[in-house]
Amino acid sequence: MPTTVAPIPNRSPSEIIALRRQHINPTLSMSYQQPLKMVRGAGAYLYDQEGNAYLDMVNNVCHVGHCHPSVVAAGQAQMAQLNTNTRYLHDNIVEYAKRLSATFPPELSVVFLTNSGTEANDLALRIAKTYTQANDIIVVDHAYHGNSPTMIELSPYKFDGKGGRGRPAHIQVAEIPDDYRGRFRKDDPQAGSHYAQDLQRAIAAIHARGEKPAAFYCESVLGCGGQVVLPAGYLEAAYAHARAAGAVCIADEVQVGFGRAGDHFWAFEAQGVVPDIVTMGKPIGNGHPMGAVITRPEIAQAFITGMEYFNTFAGNPVSCAIGLAVLDVIEQEGLQAHAKQVGDVLLQGLNELKQKHTLIGDVRGMGLFIGVELVKDRHSLEPATAEANTIIEFLKAHRILLSTDGPYDNVLKLKPPMVFSMDNAREFLWRLDQALFSVS
Template structure:
């Protein structure tokens, strides 16, 4: 292990951070399980990329077959991209009728920013939530406050709708007011309203899923001011939130642009941007866009397989039912562990916020790190989110079942006991 870490540091440098005090050397994955180099098995309760389960045999088979047949770019005619676009667009509201494929979520958000800039004929004013993650290119890093390097001059931040610390009844109106003020401020600074961009499960902000509908007035206000509504579904999309296929659907909104990525290829790098035709066509009239790998036949075959499996294996319903079951188990733990301040989420996206006291809800940042490591020591993999890093982020493959939830709750019970008595 030490040799591997030294090689990494030497070859890759400090950017390549590792999870856990004692890192895990993974060599194989299967469904919700990861295996290390000694054959030890870990419950993966964190990987939303492998949404239909690690190394799903059908995905692997389709990938291999298409790779052995043809892989090329989109300057040739090919049916896979069209079939896939039809399937994917059929999961989205009718108003969203165009798809562009990329390889990463960052590229998709980058393109959304280009579209916003193009619309206003300059640098568009962008509003995001204040601990959001949207990606790492120069332009997208400027709208990604959680990188901690400051946002761009053309960016304003608003608090995510925190249903734990604020009155849920007032959240929608407050968000509307904050978004309106942010765009007014941007206009005063010379930036026309360009886009309100949000991760519809507010994952980096700390996982906020309720109340459903909280985004409606803010999105309406953004549109009235001339800004685009951009739902970043890189985390919330593809059936994860259970009630709906897309995170924004739970909130009853129809965005202008939807960006997506992570789970789309179950680990294969495929991402994309779907938009209202008038929005994308206006951009295409004035600007060129090409992505060498985006939309290649292998990616599209894989993407199609993932969509089919989600439907055929009933994974959206599983996300809903197992997610509710898991949160019920966690809420029951809260009755015995004072560290748990709040349990929230939708489908198989859960935040479990840890506090040193339930009033005034002081973030238990160090203890949360200890719990993550104590779980790792018990072969359960999760991580944490939020500005204070005190929310356990639990986001397993969509094939996670009740027996896996039981195991997680049992091990968390143990881990919390250990951390509280340390």
């Protein structure tokens, strides 16, 4: 007889919170003053235990929509047939590597598979250090690259935040290229190259330690830094400085890849560059734990040292089936073009709200990755942190899920599932208008 699986009790939110406090470490945070219990997802919506629908504008993990039927079916079918490690031959892993690499410039053709964006960034670090035979790393201020010990060391968002131990000696932090709040502003056509000059200072600091730079890490659009779109020319100039010093250039696409940028499948393409290594995570599996690294053949070749790279779960048939389904859905449903169209409507509507509400200091983004920075004063740029969090709670009360980010926690971050519609955009803009009036 088949095993009977015990049903999971249907608990109230207060009971779940009590059990979390008893059995789960409190460092695992919850959203909102009164946390929500979600029981179902579909498309751009999450549903609570009472059946209320919430428009999800913050989940860039369920990239092609919550519980997309094609992705679910692909995972179920493969799980019912076989799931094993990559030491056995299987069609799925080579088909996925082939399909994924076809979305990149031809220089990037060798794929490594992982279980998360953190693992992808961690592996990219190993590859970079092996190729360059160097140790020190340059990262951008306020960046977050993952939750492993080595990635916390690479993440100013963590090591300079609460509970952090400060910058490790082998890490140099480059100035954040924020052309709204930083030293060089939007009216400077050379802002990108001016910000990139700071890599020279970081490289000099590494040389002063008697070391060499192994890698320059940079998100293609800055997430935890406040949804910051890199100024034109930044990566071209920064990559030139890094490569001249012998470092490889790593583009972190964990948040912004797979067509979210709208005009491009990969956000680094907006800067007209080709990185040496690209890391992926979050949207790659639509909620299934999966990540990837892609690099140039010569860099991959240098990683062949006699030490095997084996990852028990990475590249398994189920993960690859799901990854392939995600690529199919993006292509067949035209989600990259959709992100461009809906994102343009959002950006236009947000800029119109900026004309009405002085609390909006800046609107920025590309495709369906957008930031709205709130300030108390447009001249001093004093962050409107409390107001931003009040707006988040207002929207939650009206069943729209949003969050904040940035060094001052004053940037509304918009990164909804890619199936977010024109009607969804109009509903959000209407509600945000109300929310802004409520705090003015």
